[in-house]
Amino acid sequence: MNFQLTNYLALILVLLGVHDCRAAGEVHFREGVAAYEAGWYELAAQAFRRSLSEQMAAGTLLNLGLADWRSGRTGEAMVAWEQSAWLNPFNPDARGNLYYARETLQINPLDLTWCEQSSTWLPAGCWTWITGGSLWLAVALVTLPGFFRVRKRAWHQTLAALAAGIFLLSLPPNLGVFTRTGIGIITEKGTSLRLTPTASAETVGSLSVGECIRRLRSRGDYYFVHTQSGNGWVGRRQVKFICPK
Amino acid sequence: MRANHFILLTLVLAAGPGPAAPAQTPPNPTPDQLIQIMRSQPAVDVAAPVTATAAFDPPLVRPGEKSILRVTFGATEVSVSAPEKISAPAPLKLQRSVSGQSMQPTGGAMRIFSTFNYDARATRPGLFVVPEFRVEVYGKPVVVPATQLEVKAALPEPHEPVRQLSVETSATNVFVGETFNVSVRLAATSANGVEGVSQLQINGDGFIVDKNAVRQSIQSLETNGRKVPTFIYETSLTPISAGPLALSAQGFTAGMQFSGPITLTGQVSISGGPPKYLLLEADPVTINVQPLPTEKELPGFTGAIGSYSSDPPMLTTNRLTVGEPVTLTVIIHGQKNLNRINPPLPPRAPGWQIFPAVRGGIIAGVGTNHPNASFKYTLIPLSAAAHATPAIPFSCFDPEQGRFVDLTIPPVPVTVIADSTITNAEGEVMQSDNISGAEKATGLSRLAKTPGHTAGSLVPLQLRAWFPLVQLLPVFGFCGLWFWDRRRRFFEQHPDIVRRRQARRALRRALRSLEQSAITGDTAGFICSTINALQIVSAPHYPAEPRALVCSDVLEILSPTERKGKPGETVRRFFAAADAAAFASGAGTTSELLAEKSAVKEILAALEARL
Numbered sequence: 001m002n003f004q005l006t007n008y009l010a011l012i013l014v015l016l017g018v019h020d021c022r023a024a025g026e027v028h029f030r031e032g033v034a035a036y037e038a039g040w041y042e043l044a045a046q047a048f049r050r051s052l053s054e055q056m057a058a059g060t061l062l063n064l065g066l067a068d069w070r071s072g073r074t075g076e077a078m079v080a081w082e083q084s085a086w087l088n089p090f091n092p093d094a095r096g097n098l099y100y101a102r103e104t105l106q107i108n109p110l111d112l113t114w115c116e117q118s119s120t121w122l123p124a125g126c127w128t129w130i131t132g133g134s135l136w137l138a139v140a141l142v143t144l145p146g147f148f149r150v151r152k153r154a155w156h157q158t159l160a161a162l163a164a165g166i167f168l169l170s171l172p173p174n175l176g177v178f179t180r181t182g183i184g185i186i187t188e189k190g191t192s193l194r195l196t197p198t199a200s201a202e203t204v205g206s207l208s209v210g211e212c213i214r215r216l217r218s219r220g221d222y223y224f225v226h227t228q229s230g231n232g233w234v235g236r237r238q239v240k241f242i243c244p245k
Numbered sequence: 246m247r248a249n250h251f252i253l254l255t256l257v258l259a260a261g262p263g264p265a266a267p268a269q270t271p272p273n274p275t276p277d278q279l280i281q282i283m284r285s286q287p288a289v290d291v292a293a294p295v296t297a298t299a300a301f302d303p304p305l306v307r308p309g310e311k312s313i314l315r316v317t318f319g320a321t322e323v324s325v326s327a328p329e330k331i332s333a334p335a336p337l338k339l340q341r342s343v344s345g346q347s348m349q350p351t352g353g354a355m356r357i358f359s360t361f362n363y364d365a366r367a368t369r370p371g372l373f374v375v376p377e378f379r380v381e382v383y384g385k386p387v388v389v390p391a392t393q394l395e396v397k398a399a400l401p402e403p404h405e406p407v408r409q410l411s412v413e414t415s416a417t418n419v420f421v422g423e424t425f426n427v428s429v430r431l432a433a434t435s436a437n438g439v440e441g442v443s444q445l446q447i448n449g450d451g452f453i454v455d456k457n458a459v460r461q462s463i464q465s466l467e468t469n470g471r472k473v474p475t476f477i478y479e480t481s482l483t484p485i486s487a488g489p490l491a492l493s494a495q496g497f498t499a500g501m502q503f504s505g506p507i508t509l510t511g512q513v514s515i516s517g518g519p520p521k522y523l524l525l526e527a528d529p530v531t532i533n534v535q536p537l538p539t540e541k542e543l544p545g546f547t548g549a550i551g552s553y554s555s556d557p558p559m560l561t562t563n564r565l566t567v568g569e570p571v572t573l574t575v576i577i578h579g580q581k582n583l584n585r586i587n588p589p590l591p592p593r594a595p596g597w598q599i600f601p602a603v604r605g606g607i608i609a610g611v612g613t614n615h616p617n618a619s620f621k622y623t624l625i626p627l628s629a630a631a632h633a634t635p636a637i638p639f640s641c642f643d644p645e646q647g648r649f650v651d652l653t654i655p656p657v658p659v660t661v662i663a664d665s666t667i668t669n670a671e672g673e674v675m676q677s678d679n680i681s682g683a684e685k686a687t688g689l690s691r692l693a694k695t696p697g698h699t700a701g702s703l704v705p706l707q708l709r710a711w712f713p714l715v716q717l718l719p720v721f722g723f724c725g726l727w728f729w730d731r732r733r734r735f736f737e738q739h740p741d742i743v744r745r746r747q748a749r750r751a752l753r754r755a756l757r758s759l760e761q762s763a764i765t766g767d768t769a770g771f772i773c774s775t776i777n778a779l780q781i782v783s784a785p786h787y788p789a790e791p792r793a794l795v796c797s798d799v800l801e802i803l804s805p806t807e808r809k810g811k812p813g814e815t816v817r818r819f820f821a822a823a824d825a826a827a828f829a830s831g832a833g834t835t836s837e838l839l840a841e842k843s844a845v846k847e848i849l850a851a852l853e854a855r856l
Contacts, residue, residue, distance in 0.1 A: 025696060026696060029695075029696050033692055033694070036692055037692070051696070055696060055699055056699060056700050056701065056702060056703065057696030057697055057698065057699045057700075058693075058696075058697045058698040058699075059693030059694075059695055059696045059697030059698070060693070060696045060697075062690070062692075062693045062697075063692050063693050066689060066690070066692060069689065071541070072540055072541040072542055072543070073540075074544070083703055086703060087698055087699075087700050087703070088697060088698040091697065091698075093690035093691075093693070094690075096690055097689055097690050100592075100688060100689055101544075103592035103593050103594075104544035104545065104592065104638045105544065106590060123698070123700075124705045124706075125700065125705065125706045128705065128706040128707050128712070129706070132715075132716055136719045139719075139723060140723075143723060143726070143727075144726070146730070147726045147727070147729070147730045174707065177705050177707070178705065178707065178708070181704075181705065181708070189539065189540075242703070243703050243704060243705065244703065244704075245704070
């Protein structure tokens with residue numbers, strides 16, 4: 001009896017905690033909206049960041065991007081919009097803002113592979129559930145009738161084949177989601193593309209704020225990245241990733 | 246007021262090919278004409294022996310007052326190895342300042358003279374003689390004659406100080422890229438003779454001089470309470486680096502020779518006769534140049550710095566046909582630097598083809614209106630779905646407010662009519678531009694009113710630590726089902742194992758009942774439990790239903806020795822007692838069978854071991 005009571009109390013506390021986080025996040029969200037509408041973009045950005053620390057939400061990220069853009073932090077704004085589109089690719093505003101930003105800054109988006117392109121059709125987490133669900137559904141439909149001595153029906157086979165197909169088709173988007181975690185955006189002005197991962201390295205090019213990079217490997221305080229102007233090393237502080245580790 | 250004081254006399258003297266003069270493009274001369282032009286130019290005398298002169302200007306000064314030691318050579322400037330320091334008596338300090346060269350007519354030919362100025366100051370009165378010294382010119386030594394400077398505490402009036410240029414700027418605190426005006430002035434001499442200045446140049450680092458903005462004039466300016474005719478050279482400077490900027494100027498006096506147009510205002514008297522080419526200089530002026538706050542730069546900044554405003558953009562027509570070009574005119578108002586404004590690059594907008602803007606020129610303001618500059622964009626609608634021209638981001642930096650100002654060219658509503666005669670190529674262009682509705686937006690979106698779709702983290706599920714564990718759950722489930730099925734199939738193929746196991750379990754129950762009966766002294770129950778146990782432990786060997794076994798069946802399981810010995814006898818006695826209890830009319834005494842408990846248990850143990 002005592003054990004059950006303890007479990008119930010723990011469940012209630014967890015639910016209350018989740019509710020508190022959401023409530024606090026929404027309070028900060030409303031503060032940010034009010035500050036933005038009053039033209040205090042810096043305050044709005046701070047409020048949206050506080051809201052995100054409580055509750056990660058696509059709308060909050062979209063608004064954070066707007067506030068950052070108005071505050072002159074174009075790189076951070078583009079990161080926020082990319083993250084908003086990462087969480088909710090069905091929201092056209094984030095993609096529209098990114099398009100506008102790239103047109104304004106005269107920056108070309110990074111070329112995505114077909115796997116990555118397909119992974120943008122759904123939220124990043126959906127692909128994983130689709131892959132896992134379809135795999136185990138196919139396995140269950142194939143094995144469970146045998147285990148339970150149930151005669152295999154035609155629809156069992158059809159559904160299993162369909163699930164297996166979905167599983168195979170969802171593998172490339174999952175790979176795309178994984179590789180997209182290495183895509184980042186330059187946020188610091190005057191970022192140099194270096195030949196070696198050292199402060200005194202020869203500069204092989206310069207990257208403008210908002211330019212997309214793809215992380216290939218890291219060493220010390222530097223990332224070896226692929227950009228549209230070539231490969232090279234950039235400082236860790238000069239780039240922000242869509243999916244921070 | 247005397248009328249002649251207010252006569253505005255403007256003379257345009259086209260004495261030379263000034264940069265601001267409207268230049269007509271002459272036809273390209275033929276080689277013969279070029280030779281004729283070259284021959285018509287006065288000869289340049291380079292054969293004359295190099296001579297040097299040196300003189301203080303003025304030769305008589307007060308202690309601490311500036312004088313200039315002007316050393317002139319009849320040679321090009323680069324050929325003279327002028328010393329940085331010249332030896333002079335201790336109280337006299339000489340410091341090299343500016344240098345330059347000029348072409349001067351001498352006896353029907355032109356000759357090149359180079360002048361090197363040394364600032365001279367003496368701290369106490371006296372007659373200071375700078376001895377002659379040698380300077381290498383064209384690799385040969387040339388003797389510079391001795392000269393002297395007299396310094397007196399009391400000088401007869403009027404005493405004229407050193408003649409030099411002065412530099413005035415329109416601002417002392419500017420931002421990088423902010424253009425400001427500079428005027429270099431040369432006041433008339435005490436005899437009111439004003440002179441022009443040739444080869445005037447602004448010295449310093451970190452700025453660009455606008456040669457097209459040069460204006461020359463002679464005006465009467467008030468100096469020390471009296472109007473002094475002054476030659477004024479005005480131009481615009483644009484700093485290109487932040488930090489303190491030291492400006493100075495130098496030039497040669499040129500008498501009444503002026504290069505380019507000049508405006509004369511008021512009564513002025515210009516010195517006649519041949520000019521005296523004296524190299525003058527100005528004391529440096531420091532300008533504080535601040536960097537732009539680029540961290541707050543707005544989109545569309547093309548380097549425009551100044552106070553600007555824009556009119557609503559104008560289209561040649563608002564009713565368009567797909568594929569028909571239309572001109573969008575943007576007018577920017579401002580007071581200065583309008584010619585330096587670069588039009589912003591047009592954005593790539595779906596449904597539109599936009600060509601980079603061309604400048605429409607500068608239009609002077611009328612009355613209180615500011616002058617304006619115009620850009621003209623050519624736009625071609627590629628789709629009938631377009632309802633407005635795309636917004637073109639544009640911004641400038643206002644140095645007065647110290648911040649960037651948004652001058653984004655707003656969309657202009659249009660009605661686009663589809664053209665049925667559109668070509669395939671245009672159709673392909675339209676198709677390539679057919680992007681999602683989200684990307685058709687030409688500006689930033691509005692604020693999201695709700696937080697919207699939420700997530701615990703941006704990290705994808707497959708990279709979170711708990712995700713592999715969750716995926717292991719179905720693995721364990723399916724493995725469990727597989728093991729269960731395998732075991733079940735094994736038992737189906739080996740039913741004797743199941744029977745023996747069931748017999749062992751039933752035997753344990755029968756033994757417990759047997760023990761209970763023995764403890765309570767229930768002979769009938771004891772016999773029944775024993776028979777039951779013997780049947781259970783023997784049944785798997787046939788296999789058969791335990792209750793169907795009789796005494797001979799149980800004896801059959803025993804070895805022949807046991808069958809003939811005590812165990813067989815015990816089994817027979819128990820079965821006989823059970824049969825008597827079941828079928829005889831009068832039950833015999835069976836209480837002694839309770840004493841056979843240990844024997845029974847031994848038999849059952851032996852039989853269990855054979856299962």
